[in-house]
Amino acid sequence: MKTIEWKDWEIFCRVVEAGTFTHGAELAEVPKSSASAAIARLEAQLGGRLFERNTRRVRVTEQGQRLYERVAPHFAALREISAEAASASEQVSGTLRIATPYEVGSQHLAPSLSRLLSLHPNLKVQIDVTWDQPDLLKHGYDLAFVMTNTTLHDSSFASKRVVLVERAFYAAPSLIQARGLPRSPSDLNGWPVIGNADDRRWEFVQDGAEVAVLPVDPRIRTHNAEIRLKAATDGLGVARLSPKFVDEQVRQGQLVRVLPAYASSPLKVYVLMPARKLMPAAVRALLDVMEHTVGAAAPARGVRRAGKAEAKGDTKGDIKADPKADPKADIRSDTKADIKA
Structure with a gap:
């Protein structure tokens, strides 16, 4: 009986998932030439084409899709078993691959990673x-x-909320001098705005409740907070930013917090993970470290599925503004929220 090359089948699944031989080979941790050879062997063995190829992309055939739907769950189960075995050994090693927005990485993740790597x-x-x-x-x-x-x-992935990032409104002294000091959100009508890529409206919050909304059409739109910060300090517009992120510019007098009695809706930071019964040791170690560095709760045994459950609003763990606090005081920059399972 001919030996079954299970690695060829794993590479086949990875190419289907990635949509290209190059990325599929990366996921399977083999050279691209090895991935091409593996698919050729499978096609010869099965007597049919698994992919339609062109110069830029590959498309799985109907036969290939049927095979993938039957085979892929078995490899997913094997990877889960492997991850559980590694976690059980409590050996934190290998490579932890993370995707993150810049602001989360620089403000919240970097201190945790420094501690994690020093421990392991x-x-x-x-x-x-x-x-x-x-x-x-x-x-x-x-x-x-x-x-x-x-x-x-x-999403079919597990999710945990780890941080709430509070936001407020900032402008350069030169812009305030030219426009006048705003006393209410409506006073910002007509001001040039520096916004996030998807900003269409800004919410104004007092004591945890939304009290006003301002439609905005930013003259600069970007997810990059560094660019928004630079544009604001150059007097190009009023910006909505994290107080922690702009602390240095405020202390140096380059920016002024406008409408200090108001905050804006906070950004919620979630961590997504493939749904597994047992977390890999490196993942659990990072979440444990984040508990100490950013105040997130320790990873729970159960995890919430990202998606429709979030549409109902995940607010029970959100920190509300203290009605006894001075409304003109700066809102804390990153209130910590418990991770909810």
């Missing part, structure tokens, strides 16, 4: 900066941090 010298970390919610399986991530003020996309 055999661990390596690869970080990709992205503002999109990635497909963890397709791109091979162990964890992805997502920052949103609405809801998560529907």
Whole structure:
């Protein structure tokens, strides 16, 4: 009986998931030439084409799709068993692959990673900066941090909320001098605005309740907070930013917090993970470290599925503004929220 080359089948599944031989080979951790050879062997063995190829992309055939749907769950189960075995050994090693927005990585993740790597010298970390919610399986991530003020996309991945990032409104002294000091949100009508890529309206919050909304049409739109910060300090517009992120510019007098009696809706930072019964040791170690560095709760045994559950609003763990506090005081920059299972 001919020996079955199971690695060829794994490579086949990875190419289907990635949509290209190049990315499929990366996920299977083999050279592209090895991936092409593996698919050729399978096609010869099965007597049919598994992919239609062109110069830029491959498309799985109907036969290939049927085979993938039967085979892929078995490899997923094997990977889960392997991850559980590694976790049980409590050996934190290998490479932890993470996707994160820039602001989350620089403000919240970097201190945790420094502590994690000092505790586990055999661990390596690869970080990709992205503002999109990635497909963890397709791109091979162990964890992805997502920052949103609405809801998560529907997903089969497990999710935990780890941080709330408060936001407020800032402008350069030169812009305030030219426009006048605003006394209410409506006074910002007609001001030039520096916004996030998806900003269409700004919410104004007092004592945890939304009290006003301002439609905005930013003259600069970007997910990159560094660019928004630079544009604001140059007097190009009023910006909505994290107080922690702009602390240095405020202390140096480059920016002024406008409408200090108001905050804005906070950004929720979630961590997404492939749904597994038992977390890999490196993932659990990072979440444990984050408990100490950013105040997130320790990883729970159960995890919430990202998606429709989020549409109902995940607010029970959100920190509300203290009605006894001075309304003119700066809102705390990153209130910590318990992770809810």
